[in-house]
Amino acid sequence: MPERTVQLSELVGKNLLEVGAGRPRSVTADYGPLPILRVADVLDGRIETAEHVQAGIFDRRTLGPKVSQPGDIVLTVKGTVGRVAMMPLEGSIFSYSPQLCYFRPLVNGPLVPRYLYYWFKSEEFWVQANVVKGQTDMADFISLGDVSSLKMRLPSVAEQRAVSEVLGALDDKITVNERIAAASEALALALASPERWESRVRLDGICALRKVQVTPVEITEAAVDHYSLPAFDSGKIPAREDPAGIKSGKFLVQGAAVLLSKLNPEIPRVWNVLPEVGVPALASTEFLVLAPIGGVSSDELWSVAAQSTFRNELASKVTGTSKSHQRVRPAEVMASEVVDPRHFGADGQKIQNLSGTASAMRKEAATLSALRDTLLPQLMSGRLRVKDAEKIVEDHV
Structure with missing residues (x-):
């Protein structure tokens, strides 16, 4: 399929999280307690949340049936506009605060989910978003309708997958480093408990x-x-x-x-x-x-x-x-x-070693993040060939 420009609404299914629309109704009867996602829980492409919504509380805190699935692309639309993350494939179902929305590319459609995630981080998205973004007395916002009306350069599915794999290799290594750092710190804290x-x-x-x-x-x-x-x-x-x-x-x-x-x-x-x-x-x-x-x-x-x-x-x-x-x-x-x-004695040296590991993993993750942020606009705009980017990434992962 040749490259074309398409409106986002043509590439995703009906968004189930229509901010401010629909009658409130509880989904806890169907799913049980749900982790609730807020703007602060969307951090540099990853999801961090611990608070769960209990039965009877869901309706008072949120509007409508706002439940996504693993693989959906999450976008913050009010307060801090433009934070984006992809729901982990091994994760659970989440509920949402009204400041977020999510997009689910059509099954077997022309849009690769991870490519959409990177598109929300691209210059093409931000140039358009800054035009339609509004502001209240309290915070910036962008409506779901405005986001859905944005247009994106859509290369072939094969190229989308290739771009996603190159950038994804860096993000996957960053995730591994973060997990090692967190595990090292947890062990150090356990030794000093x-x-x-x-x-x-x-x-x-x-x-x-x-x-x-x-x-x-x-x-x-x-x-x-x-x-x-x-x-x-x-x-x-x-x-x-x-x-x-x-x-x-x-x-x-x-x-x-x-x-x-x-x-x-x-x-x-x-x-x-x-x-x-x-x-x-x-x-x-x-x-x-x-x-x-x-x-x-x-x-x-x-x-x-x-x-x-x-x-x-x-x-x-x-x-x-x-x-x-x-x-x-x-x-x-x-x-x-x-x-x-x-x-602490010998445990003190163990704590120092574990802290050193955590620091090294985070520094490497920061280097990888900088490389990803350098490659992303070049790949998403087509200015850099995927094969050339692959050679650069191979030296870092």
């Missing part, structure tokens, strides 16, 4: 709170590594940025440290960092910069500060009138007790 150790110490007995603050626009280096909450949430890799573009003051990170979020501490944002030599490292002021002392490594410090029991204790000490502004005072954090890592 409070259930295994009796000895406790105040946090300020094993680390110092660093408060050196800098104004990024005054930095003369061409680039800095910016450790922000969004960077943590999107892969635990700092964003390399032009300091002139960072408008607010930041903490200077000098040497190995642990960054502990004081904002909503029940959310697991504890970051074990080792800044790259020669590149200034800046941390959001929402983090506490903890420098290990007394012979404790940053890996061991992270392993005790990232324990869920410690986070829960900090969460009980927060101040603030709203969920988005709940913070724990630095003095409360430093006075709180954790497992004493100075007694």
Whole structure:
């Protein structure tokens, strides 16, 4: 089939998630409790969700029968427009918040599902989306009708599959790396679990709170590594940025440290960092910069500060009138007790090895992500041949 330009609505089945349309009705009677997907759960092509919708709650929290299947392409359409993910083939059925929609390419149709996923990340999609995207007083949005009316360059099924396989090889390796990193960190946390150790110490007995603050626009280096909450949430890799573009003051990170979020501490944002030599490292002021002392490594410090029991204790000490502004005072954090890592012995070395593995896997994943993002617009526009891209990818996976 020769290449042609087609409206998206001609290539997908009737979208079952028509935002704001249809009478609310429960699907929990058919499927049981369902994991509910929100905008925050769609991260760089992957799905992360833990909350389930119980019977009787579904109707109060969502509108209509919003249930997708593995293989559907998920798109955020309100708040943060344009996050996209492909439902895992081995995954379960999901329900949706009204800020998301999904697309299901026609069975045996001319559109390959994974190609549609990459198309939503392409320049062709964004050029059109930015034209039709609207804005309320609170957030950006794009209607389902507008998305469905967008037009896409549609090559042959064979070329779609070839493009999807090249980019998919990188994404699959990224996924493997992320799983290894997560498993390594889980093992490290298990070794430092409070259930295994009796000895406790105040946090300020094993680390110092660093408060050196800098104004990024005054930095003369061409680039800095910016450790922000969004960077943590999107892969635990700092964003390399032009300091002139960072408008607010930041903490200077000098040497190995642990960054502990004081904002909503029940959310697991504890970051074990080792800044790259020669590149200034800046941390959001929402983090506490903890420098290990007394012979404790940053890996061991992270392993005790990232324990869920410690986070829960900090969460009980927060101040603030709203969920988005709940913070724990630095003095409360430093006075709180954790497992004493100075007694770890051989387990301390195991924790350091596991942390090193997690860091290496994430750095490689970041390199692969950059390569994918470089190849994607070239392949989707047809400016780069698939065979040439395959040769490039072979050296990295």
